[in-house]
């Protein structure tokens with residue numbers, strides 16, 4: 001009975017320690033030193049090479065180290081076993097911190113002040129109130145729902161858009177494609193926290209930007225493929241959009257010669273919006289390992305048909 005750990009980005013030794021303290025009898029194999037593939041019953045992974053997971057004949061579940069499972073589900077050879085995504089308090093906490101920081105930066109004009117500073121200009125501007133600002137959050141799941149709630153607590157007018165209607169205190173819910181335009185028309189700062197699926201790929205495009213009020217800002221912390229980067233650059237250059245904060249990109253790392261690096265109205269962070277710490281994530285992972293080994297349904301199981 002062993003777990004396969006496969007991630008180029010996560011601290012294997014910390015995960016081993018946290019899992020071993022909760023399940024001392026479980027073998028912990030760090031890819032590519034997997035031992036006998038038949039002993040692997042659960043895989044804890046981030047971006048495994050396509051086809052890799054079909055090498056384990058007794059695999060009972062795949063647990064993602066990330067909240068997004070688009071990369072995993074894109075593997076045409078992914079075994080037909082339950083897949084669960086990461087839900088962890090530290091992932092939620094760090095994401096809502098990032099979103100609040102980025103929203104406040106646009107709301108209070110820090111993006112403008114940074115440009116003015118470079119030009120040595122004292123550009124006094126009367127600050128608006130949070131209650132006058134409409135922030136729209138696309139995706140109201142574990143992360144988007146928490147971010148929308150925090151923004152509402154902070155005093156912003158918050159709108160949300162999801163597939164099904166939601167009841168979150170202080171958040172006006174919009175649901176489905178039919179309500180997307182109304183949601184965008186009302187949104188001054190747009191936050192994308194959607195999963196990447198066939199339905200959401202390229203959703204942040206020229207048509208969406210045209211539906212936002214003039215001078216709106218974009219914060220994309222979901223996936224690079226949600227955004228049509230050329231449409232964003234055009235919207236920023238025309239003044240249609242006033243600024244953008246981008247944490248995720250179609251190609252990561254963002255190539256050195258990419259025009260977004262030098263754009264005056266764009267803040268780039270290198271896919272750091274949120275993190276999952278083994279110390280807080282391990283409880284949920286271990287619960288799912290136990291469920292998988294005893295044949296029970298996983299918590300936070302991905303609906304493969306929906307893609308999230």
Ligand SMILES: NC(=O)c1ccc[n+]([C@@H]2O[C@H](COP(=O)([O-])OP(=O)(O)OC[C@H]3O[C@@H](n4cnc5c(N)ncnc54)[C@H](OP(=O)(O)O)[C@@H]3O)[C@@H](O)[C@H]2O)c1
Pocket residue numbers: 066067068069095138139140141142143144145161162163164165176177193194195196197199200221222223247248271272273274275308
């Ligand atoms: N940048 C980073 O560091 C980072 C870190 C973690 C996660 N992420 C990204 O954040 C995403 C969201 O994570 P999560 O845990 O909050 O996901 P989640 O709990 O699965 O929530 C997804 C939300 O999106 C909505 N949605 C899905 N498809 C939709 C559609 N076609 N139209 C409208 N709404 C739709 C869902 O609506 P329903 O509730 O009605 O189903 C749900 O509210 C992840 O998939 C990942 O890509 C980024």
